[in-house]
Amino acid sequence: MDLHDFADVAENYDLYLDAMYKNEDNHSGFQDFYLDFAREYGKGGVIDIACGTGAVLLYLAENGIFADGTDLSEAMCRLAEEKAKRKGFDLNIFPANMTDFSSDKKYSCAIIARSGFMHLLTPELQRKALLNIRDNLIDGGMLTFNTFDPHPRFQAQQMNTKITDYSFRLEYVNKQGKREKIYNAISYDPFTQIMSGNWKFETLDDNGNVVEERVRPIKMRQTYRQEMKYLLELTGYEIVNVYGGYHKESADCAAKNVIWCVRKK
Numbered sequence: 001m002d003l004h005d006f007a008d009v010a011e012n013y014d015l016y017l018d019a020m021y022k023n024e025d026n027h028s029g030f031q032d033f034y035l036d037f038a039r040e041y042g043k044g045g046v047i048d049i050a051c052g053t054g055a056v057l058l059y060l061a062e063n064g065i066f067a068d069g070t071d072l073s074e075a076m077c078r079l080a081e082e083k084a085k086r087k088g089f090d091l092n093i094f095p096a097n098m099t100d101f102s103s104d105k106k107y108s109c110a111i112i113a114r115s116g117f118m119h120l121l122t123p124e125l126q127r128k129a130l131l132n133i134r135d136n137l138i139d140g141g142m143l144t145f146n147t148f149d150p151h152p153r154f155q156a157q158q159m160n161t162k163i164t165d166y167s168f169r170l171e172y173v174n175k176q177g178k179r180e181k182i183y184n185a186i187s188y189d190p191f192t193q194i195m196s197g198n199w200k201f202e203t204l205d206d207n208g209n210v211v212e213e214r215v216r217p218i219k220m221r222q223t224y225r226q227e228m229k230y231l232l233e234l235t236g237y238e239i240v241n242v243y244g245g246y247h248k249e250s251a252d253c254a255a256k257n258v259i260w261c262v263r264k265k
Protein backbone atom coordinates (compact mmCIF):
# COMPACT_ATOMS: atom_id res chain seq x y z
CA MET A 1 0.00 0.00 0.00
CA ASP A 2 1.13 3.53 -0.77
CA LEU A 3 0.95 6.56 1.55
CA HIS A 4 -2.08 7.84 -0.36
CA ASP A 5 -4.13 4.64 0.05
CA PHE A 6 -4.65 5.20 3.77
CA ALA A 7 -7.86 6.90 4.84
CA ASP A 8 -6.07 8.67 7.72
CA VAL A 9 -3.61 10.18 5.24
CA ALA A 10 -6.37 11.34 2.90
CA GLU A 11 -8.34 13.01 5.69
CA ASN A 12 -5.28 14.87 6.97
CA TYR A 13 -3.56 15.46 3.62
CA ASP A 14 -4.63 19.09 3.14
CA LEU A 15 -3.86 19.94 6.77
CA TYR A 16 -0.30 18.66 6.81
CA LEU A 17 0.50 19.77 3.26
CA ASP A 18 -0.53 23.31 4.21
CA ALA A 19 1.81 23.17 7.19
CA MET A 20 4.60 21.69 5.08
CA TYR A 21 4.44 24.30 2.32
CA LYS A 22 4.37 27.17 4.78
CA ASN A 23 8.03 26.33 5.46
CA GLU A 24 9.07 24.82 2.13
CA ASP A 25 8.21 26.95 -0.82
CA ASN A 26 9.00 24.62 -3.71
CA HIS A 27 5.34 24.36 -4.69
CA SER A 28 4.51 28.05 -4.63
CA GLY A 29 2.42 29.08 -7.62
CA PHE A 30 1.50 25.53 -8.63
CA GLN A 31 -2.25 26.16 -8.75
CA ASP A 32 -1.87 29.20 -11.02
CA PHE A 33 0.52 27.32 -13.27
CA TYR A 34 -2.14 24.66 -13.86
CA LEU A 35 -4.93 27.23 -14.15
CA ASP A 36 -3.00 29.04 -16.92
CA PHE A 37 -2.35 25.71 -18.64
CA ALA A 38 -6.05 24.75 -18.48
CA ARG A 39 -7.11 28.20 -19.71
CA GLU A 40 -4.75 27.97 -22.66
CA TYR A 41 -5.42 24.39 -23.71
CA GLY A 42 -8.60 23.25 -21.98
CA LYS A 43 -11.36 24.57 -24.26
CA GLY A 44 -12.15 20.98 -25.30
CA GLY A 45 -12.26 19.61 -21.74
CA VAL A 46 -9.79 19.11 -18.90
CA ILE A 47 -8.90 16.09 -16.79
CA ASP A 48 -6.88 16.25 -13.57
CA ILE A 49 -5.13 12.87 -13.30
CA ALA A 50 -3.91 11.76 -9.86
CA CYS A 51 -6.04 14.61 -8.50
CA GLY A 52 -5.57 13.65 -4.85
CA THR A 53 -7.88 15.65 -2.59
CA GLY A 54 -8.48 18.15 -5.39
CA ALA A 55 -5.96 20.94 -4.78
CA VAL A 56 -5.89 21.71 -8.50
CA LEU A 57 -9.31 20.38 -9.47
CA LEU A 58 -11.12 22.64 -7.02
CA TYR A 59 -8.94 25.64 -7.79
CA LEU A 60 -9.86 25.24 -11.45
CA ALA A 61 -13.57 24.99 -10.56
CA GLU A 62 -13.32 28.12 -8.40
CA ASN A 63 -11.97 29.85 -11.48
CA GLY A 64 -14.70 28.62 -13.80
CA ILE A 65 -13.04 25.51 -15.30
CA PHE A 66 -14.98 22.34 -14.49
CA ALA A 67 -12.54 19.51 -15.00
CA ASP A 68 -12.95 15.77 -14.45
CA GLY A 69 -10.75 14.24 -11.79
CA THR A 70 -9.33 10.78 -11.27
CA ASP A 71 -6.99 9.18 -8.74
CA LEU A 72 -5.83 5.66 -7.96
CA SER A 73 -6.81 6.09 -4.31
CA GLU A 74 -10.52 5.78 -3.55
CA ALA A 75 -9.96 7.62 -0.25
CA MET A 76 -8.47 10.60 -2.08
CA CYS A 77 -11.30 10.63 -4.66
CA ARG A 78 -13.92 10.50 -1.89
CA LEU A 79 -12.31 13.45 -0.11
CA ALA A 80 -12.08 15.46 -3.35
CA GLU A 81 -15.74 14.72 -4.06
CA GLU A 82 -16.86 15.78 -0.56
CA LYS A 83 -14.89 19.01 -0.84
CA ALA A 84 -16.35 19.71 -4.30
CA LYS A 85 -19.91 19.14 -2.99
CA ARG A 86 -19.30 21.43 0.00
CA LYS A 87 -18.23 24.15 -2.43
CA GLY A 88 -21.32 23.52 -4.58
CA PHE A 89 -19.54 21.90 -7.56
CA ASP A 90 -20.87 18.79 -9.24
CA LEU A 91 -17.68 17.29 -10.68
CA ASN A 92 -17.03 13.91 -12.25
CA ILE A 93 -14.36 12.34 -10.00
CA PHE A 94 -13.58 8.64 -10.40
CA PRO A 95 -11.02 6.20 -9.01
CA ALA A 96 -8.68 4.79 -11.66
CA ASN A 97 -5.10 3.99 -12.49
CA MET A 98 -3.59 6.43 -14.95
CA THR A 99 -2.12 3.46 -16.81
CA ASP A 100 -5.54 2.22 -17.89
CA PHE A 101 -8.38 4.65 -17.14
CA SER A 102 -10.81 5.26 -19.94
CA SER A 103 -13.24 8.13 -19.96
CA ASP A 104 -16.36 8.31 -22.11
CA LYS A 105 -15.06 11.58 -23.56
CA LYS A 106 -11.75 12.84 -24.90
CA TYR A 107 -10.01 15.91 -23.49
CA SER A 108 -7.96 18.72 -24.97
CA CYS A 109 -5.97 19.08 -21.75
CA ALA A 110 -4.65 16.62 -19.17
CA ILE A 111 -2.89 17.65 -15.98
CA ILE A 112 -0.86 15.46 -13.64
CA ALA A 113 -0.07 17.92 -10.86
CA ARG A 114 2.58 17.86 -8.18
CA SER A 115 4.53 14.70 -8.90
CA GLY A 116 1.66 12.27 -9.55
CA PHE A 117 3.59 10.87 -12.52
CA MET A 118 6.52 9.98 -10.25
CA HIS A 119 4.41 7.29 -8.59
CA LEU A 120 4.90 5.17 -11.71
CA LEU A 121 7.88 3.11 -10.65
CA THR A 122 9.17 1.64 -13.92
CA PRO A 123 9.72 2.94 -17.46
CA GLU A 124 7.16 0.32 -18.58
CA LEU A 125 4.45 1.82 -16.36
CA GLN A 126 5.41 5.35 -17.44
CA ARG A 127 5.10 4.27 -21.05
CA LYS A 128 1.74 2.59 -20.40
CA ALA A 129 0.39 5.72 -18.71
CA LEU A 130 1.61 8.07 -21.46
CA LEU A 131 0.02 5.87 -24.13
CA ASN A 132 -3.23 5.59 -22.19
CA ILE A 133 -3.44 9.34 -21.55
CA ARG A 134 -2.74 9.88 -25.25
CA ASP A 135 -5.78 7.69 -26.03
CA ASN A 136 -7.90 9.92 -23.81
CA LEU A 137 -6.74 13.15 -25.53
CA ILE A 138 -8.08 14.65 -28.76
CA ASP A 139 -5.56 15.12 -31.58
CA GLY A 140 -3.25 17.97 -30.63
CA GLY A 141 -4.35 17.68 -26.96
CA MET A 142 -1.89 18.81 -24.30
CA LEU A 143 -0.52 17.08 -21.21
CA THR A 144 1.55 18.48 -18.36
CA PHE A 145 3.35 16.49 -15.67
CA ASN A 146 6.54 16.85 -13.68
CA THR A 147 9.53 14.70 -12.85
CA PHE A 148 12.46 15.11 -10.45
CA ASP A 149 15.88 15.08 -12.02
CA PRO A 150 18.24 12.67 -10.30
CA HIS A 151 20.59 15.09 -8.53
CA PRO A 152 24.01 13.76 -7.46
CA ARG A 153 24.08 15.66 -4.17
CA PHE A 154 20.68 14.37 -2.99
CA GLN A 155 21.31 10.93 -4.45
CA ALA A 156 24.51 10.60 -2.43
CA GLN A 157 22.72 11.74 0.72
CA GLN A 158 19.74 9.44 0.22
CA MET A 159 21.88 6.44 -0.77
CA ASN A 160 23.34 6.68 2.73
CA THR A 161 19.95 6.99 4.41
CA LYS A 162 18.29 3.86 5.76
CA ILE A 163 14.54 3.50 5.64
CA THR A 164 14.40 4.06 9.42
CA ASP A 165 16.73 7.11 9.58
CA TYR A 166 13.90 9.51 10.36
CA SER A 167 14.23 13.32 10.25
CA PHE A 168 11.63 15.61 11.76
CA ARG A 169 9.56 17.25 9.03
CA LEU A 170 6.74 19.19 10.64
CA GLU A 171 4.06 19.43 13.32
CA TYR A 172 0.41 20.09 12.57
CA VAL A 173 -3.04 19.61 14.10
CA ASN A 174 -4.95 16.65 12.65
CA LYS A 175 -8.62 16.27 11.73
CA GLN A 176 -9.46 15.20 15.31
CA GLY A 177 -7.79 18.33 16.70
CA LYS A 178 -4.75 16.37 18.00
CA ARG A 179 -1.17 17.54 17.54
CA GLU A 180 0.84 15.26 15.26
CA LYS A 181 4.53 15.23 14.47
CA ILE A 182 5.64 13.95 11.08
CA TYR A 183 9.07 12.44 10.43
CA ASN A 184 10.31 10.92 7.21
CA ALA A 185 13.21 8.85 5.93
CA ILE A 186 13.99 8.72 2.22
CA SER A 187 16.50 6.36 0.66
CA TYR A 188 17.49 6.10 -2.99
CA ASP A 189 18.37 3.20 -5.26
CA PRO A 190 20.50 4.46 -8.17
CA PHE A 191 19.79 1.35 -10.26
CA THR A 192 16.00 1.67 -10.27
CA GLN A 193 16.04 5.48 -9.67
CA ILE A 194 13.44 4.88 -6.96
CA MET A 195 13.19 6.99 -3.83
CA SER A 196 11.72 4.90 -1.01
CA GLY A 197 10.20 6.91 1.76
CA ASN A 198 8.70 6.10 5.11
CA TRP A 199 6.46 8.71 6.67
CA LYS A 200 6.00 8.37 10.41
CA PHE A 201 3.06 10.12 12.08
CA GLU A 202 3.15 10.49 15.87
CA THR A 203 -0.06 11.56 17.58
CA LEU A 204 0.49 13.44 20.85
CA ASP A 205 -1.68 13.87 23.92
CA ASP A 206 -2.13 17.21 25.69
CA ASN A 207 1.11 16.66 27.61
CA GLY A 208 3.13 16.01 24.45
CA ASN A 209 3.39 12.23 24.99
CA VAL A 210 3.18 9.99 21.94
CA VAL A 211 -0.09 8.03 22.10
CA GLU A 212 -0.11 6.57 18.58
CA GLU A 213 2.39 5.94 15.82
CA ARG A 214 1.67 5.13 12.16
CA VAL A 215 4.20 4.50 9.42
CA ARG A 216 3.12 5.01 5.82
CA PRO A 217 5.40 4.04 2.92
CA ILE A 218 5.81 5.79 -0.39
CA LYS A 219 7.96 5.18 -3.45
CA MET A 220 8.62 7.62 -6.26
CA ARG A 221 10.81 7.33 -9.31
CA GLN A 222 13.20 9.99 -10.57
CA THR A 223 13.69 10.27 -14.33
CA TYR A 224 16.60 11.59 -16.35
CA ARG A 225 15.61 14.21 -18.91
CA GLN A 226 17.11 12.31 -21.84
CA GLU A 227 15.16 9.24 -20.75
CA MET A 228 11.94 11.25 -20.74
CA LYS A 229 12.63 12.82 -24.13
CA TYR A 230 12.92 9.37 -25.72
CA LEU A 231 9.90 8.07 -23.84
CA LEU A 232 7.81 10.98 -25.12
CA GLU A 233 9.00 10.40 -28.67
CA LEU A 234 8.20 6.70 -28.34
CA THR A 235 4.68 7.37 -27.04
CA GLY A 236 3.73 9.96 -29.67
CA TYR A 237 4.16 13.35 -28.01
CA GLU A 238 6.06 16.46 -29.03
CA ILE A 239 7.63 18.61 -26.34
CA VAL A 240 6.19 22.13 -26.32
CA ASN A 241 7.77 23.55 -23.15
CA VAL A 242 9.98 22.36 -20.32
CA TYR A 243 10.12 24.47 -17.17
CA GLY A 244 12.26 24.34 -14.06
CA GLY A 245 9.45 25.39 -11.70
CA TYR A 246 5.85 26.54 -11.37
CA HIS A 247 6.80 30.14 -12.17
CA LYS A 248 8.03 28.94 -15.58
CA GLU A 249 11.65 29.20 -14.55
CA SER A 250 14.21 28.02 -17.06
CA ALA A 251 14.84 24.27 -16.92
CA ASP A 252 18.60 24.68 -16.74
CA CYS A 253 20.79 22.04 -15.17
CA ALA A 254 20.20 23.36 -11.66
CA ALA A 255 16.45 22.72 -11.86
CA LYS A 256 15.38 19.66 -9.89
CA ASN A 257 11.66 19.80 -10.57
CA VAL A 258 11.17 19.52 -14.30
CA ILE A 259 7.72 20.40 -15.64
CA TRP A 260 6.90 18.97 -19.06
CA CYS A 261 4.23 20.43 -21.37
CA VAL A 262 3.73 18.08 -24.29
CA ARG A 263 1.34 17.74 -27.24
CA LYS A 264 -0.23 14.60 -28.68
CA LYS A 265 1.18 14.15 -32.19
Ligand SMILES: C[S@@+](CC[C@H](N)C(=O)[O-])C[C@H]1O[C@@H](n2cnc3c(N)ncnc32)[C@H](O)[C@@H]1O
Nearest residue numbers: 004050051052055072073097098113114116119
Ligand atom coordinates in the same frame (compact mmCIF):
# COMPACT_ATOMS: atom_id res chain seq x y z
C1 LIG B 1 1.60 13.79 -4.46
S1 LIG B 1 -0.09 13.37 -4.66
C2 LIG B 1 -0.64 14.78 -5.62
C3 LIG B 1 -2.14 14.96 -5.55
C4 LIG B 1 -2.68 16.20 -6.23
N1 LIG B 1 -2.41 16.20 -7.66
C5 LIG B 1 -2.18 17.47 -5.56
O1 LIG B 1 -1.54 18.29 -6.25
O2 LIG B 1 -2.45 17.64 -4.37
C6 LIG B 1 -0.03 12.07 -5.82
C7 LIG B 1 -1.35 11.38 -6.10
O3 LIG B 1 -1.11 10.40 -7.12
C8 LIG B 1 -2.00 9.33 -6.92
N2 LIG B 1 -1.51 8.18 -7.71
C9 LIG B 1 -0.42 7.43 -7.47
N3 LIG B 1 -0.27 6.49 -8.41
C10 LIG B 1 -1.29 6.66 -9.31
C11 LIG B 1 -1.70 6.00 -10.51
N4 LIG B 1 -1.01 4.98 -10.98
N5 LIG B 1 -2.81 6.44 -11.15
C12 LIG B 1 -3.54 7.47 -10.66
N6 LIG B 1 -3.20 8.14 -9.51
C13 LIG B 1 -2.10 7.75 -8.86
C14 LIG B 1 -1.97 9.16 -5.42
O4 LIG B 1 -3.07 8.41 -4.94
C15 LIG B 1 -1.95 10.61 -4.94
O5 LIG B 1 -3.24 11.09 -4.67
